[in-house]
Amino acid sequence: MPLSGTGTPPTFVTVLLRGLLAGLVAGLLAGTFAYVVGEPHVEAAIAIEEAATHADPATGGHQHDEDALVSRNGQRGGLFLATALFGAAMGGLLATACVLLNRRRRTVDDGWSGLLLAGGALLGAVIVPFVKYPPNPPAVGDPATIDQRTVTYLLLVVLGLVAVWSGSLGYRAVGEQAPVWLRAAAAVGGFLLVTGVAYLVLPSFQEVPGDFPATLLWSFRLASLGTQVVLWTGIGLLFAALMHRQRAVTDARLAG
Amino acid sequence: MSSSTSSQPLVHPAAPTRLLWTVLATVAVLSLLAYLVAFDQGAVSRSGMYLHELMHDGRHLLGVPCH
Numbered sequence: 001m002p003l004s005g006t007g008t009p010p011t012f013v014t015v016l017l018r019g020l021l022a023g024l025v026a027g028l029l030a031g032t033f034a035y036v037v038g039e040p041h042v043e044a045a046i047a048i049e050e051a052a053t054h055a056d057p058a059t060g061g062h063q064h065d066e067d068a069l070v071s072r073n074g075q076r077g078g079l080f081l082a083t084a085l086f087g088a089a090m091g092g093l094l095a096t097a098c099v100l101l102n103r104r105r106r107t108v109d110d111g112w113s114g115l116l117l118a119g120g121a122l123l124g125a126v127i128v129p130f131v132k133y134p135p136n137p138p139a140v141g142d143p144a145t146i147d148q149r150t151v152t153y154l155l156l157v158v159l160g161l162v163a164v165w166s167g168s169l170g171y172r173a174v175g176e177q178a179p180v181w182l183r184a185a186a187a188v189g190g191f192l193l194v195t196g197v198a199y200l201v202l203p204s205f206q207e208v209p210g211d212f213p214a215t216l217l218w219s220f221r222l223a224s225l226g227t228q229v230v231l232w233t234g235i236g237l238l239f240a241a242l243m244h245r246q247r248a249v250t251d252a253r254l255a256g
Numbered sequence: 257m258s259s260s261t262s263s264q265p266l267v268h269p270a271a272p273t274r275l276l277w278t279v280l281a282t283v284a285v286l287s288l289l290a291y292l293v294a295f296d297q298g299a300v301s302r303s304g305m306y307l308h309e310l311m312h313d314g315r316h317l318l319g320v321p322c323h
Contacts, residue, residue, distance in 0.1 A: 012275055016282060034317040042313055070309040082293050082314020089290040096282055126319070135319035149321040150295060224319045231318075 010246055016095045018242040019235075023091015024084055026234025031083035033230045038223035039076060041137060044216055046072075049139035083231065091235050094118060098239075110247065111240040118236025120164040123191075126228040128160030129153055132199055135224040137217065142207045152202050159198040167191035294320045 070078065098113050133153050141149070170190030174183045208217060291300065293311055298304045315322050 012278055031314070034314070038317040039313065042316060068309065069305055070312070074310060075312045078310035079313040079317065082311035083318065085289055086293045086314070086318060089286045089293070092282065092286045093290075096279055096286075100279065130319060133321070135316065136322070137316060138322075141321065141323055143323050146321060146323055153321050220316075224317050227317045228319060 010250075012096075012099055014246070015099050015243070016092055018246070019091040019093075019095020019098070019239055020088050021091070022235050022238035022242055023087040023089065023094070025087075025238055026091065026231050027084040027087020028080065029234045030087060030227050030231035031080040034079055034083060034223065034227040035076070037226060038220065039079070041216060041220040041223055043072075045137035045139045045220065048212065048216075052139065083227070087231055087235065090121070090231070091239065094121065094235055094239060110243040114239040114243060115236045118232050118239070120168075121161070122229065122232035124160035124162075124164035125157045126160075126225070126232065128163060128195055128198070129156040130221075130225055130228075132156060132202065132204070134221050136208070137220040140208050140212060140217070145205060145207070148203075149205055156198060156202055159194060159202075163191045163194035163198065166194045294318065 094114065094117055097117055098110070101113050101117065102110065133149070133156060167187040167190040170186035170188075171183050174186040288300075292307060294315060297308050298306070301307050312322070
């Protein structure tokens with residue numbers, strides 16, 4: 001267990017900047033993954049959507065033609081903008097959460113708390129919503145329910161994070177003298193309790209057209225999950241690395 | 257890890273009130289940024305649907321409900 005250094009602790013702003021930087025870089029990595037792995041599936045889905053629109057123009061929906069507001073090439077480039085900005089926002093929020101957590105629990109090492117929080121965010125804010133509301137490619141999803149789906153999705157992101165928090169409460173409630181399997185079981189129990197209730201209470205949506213290719217849907221959803229996994233793994237590792245470097249520099253300055 | 261370990265806090269405990277406001281402002285700005293990427297339809301950004309359409313692929317591949 002690496003111990004915290006004895007140097008002056010960094011200010012909130014320097015920690016925040018590290019989180020933003022880690023998130024920006026992780027976002028670009030996630031964008032690259034999404035571009036290489038996910039874009040072919042988006043293109044295939046748009047081809048299906050356009051075939052349906054041309055066959056029956058009354059159904060309307062999104063425009064993906066060259067005369068649209070943003071061309072397809074623009075949207076492919078915008079992918080990197082979206083993941084980079086989203087990554088920076090998530091990295092900044094992670095850094096903020098890390099600072100608040102360490103102020104309350106001063107025994108936690110910087111690197112570990114960053115990694116644990118990133119793992120918790122991946123589980124609570126990505127995997128929990130993914131299972132109930134898996135992401136949909138273009139051509140899937142009823143525009144009439146978009147507001148309802150957005151609200152319930154956001155609600156499940158929050159409840160997923162609450163579930164992770166509930167798991168950590170269970171872990172701590174059992175006590176330090178308990179065997180590790182019991183603490184882990186309490187964590188799993190606390191997490192599953194909240195997740196299970198959230199899954200039961202929130203409504204389900206089944207809007208995949210019957211003739212939509214199952215392999216394309218599966219591949220798109222895996223690519224989408226992979227994008228988020230790359231993002232949060234990158235944020236966690238990069239943030240921990242930047243915090244470690246800060247410690248090393250401060251310690252060296254004090255020792256020298 | 258025992259709670260008696262006296263390791264350094266991550267941030268100076270000084271000026272907790274100012275830190276609170278800084279944290280709140282940061283969370284607000286970052287949430288707005290995430291909102292602009294993931295959910296905005298022009299109502300907040302005043303860009304019409306331009307930003308929404310620009311980040312269309314990113315939204316799909318980040319797994320946010322889109323349309």
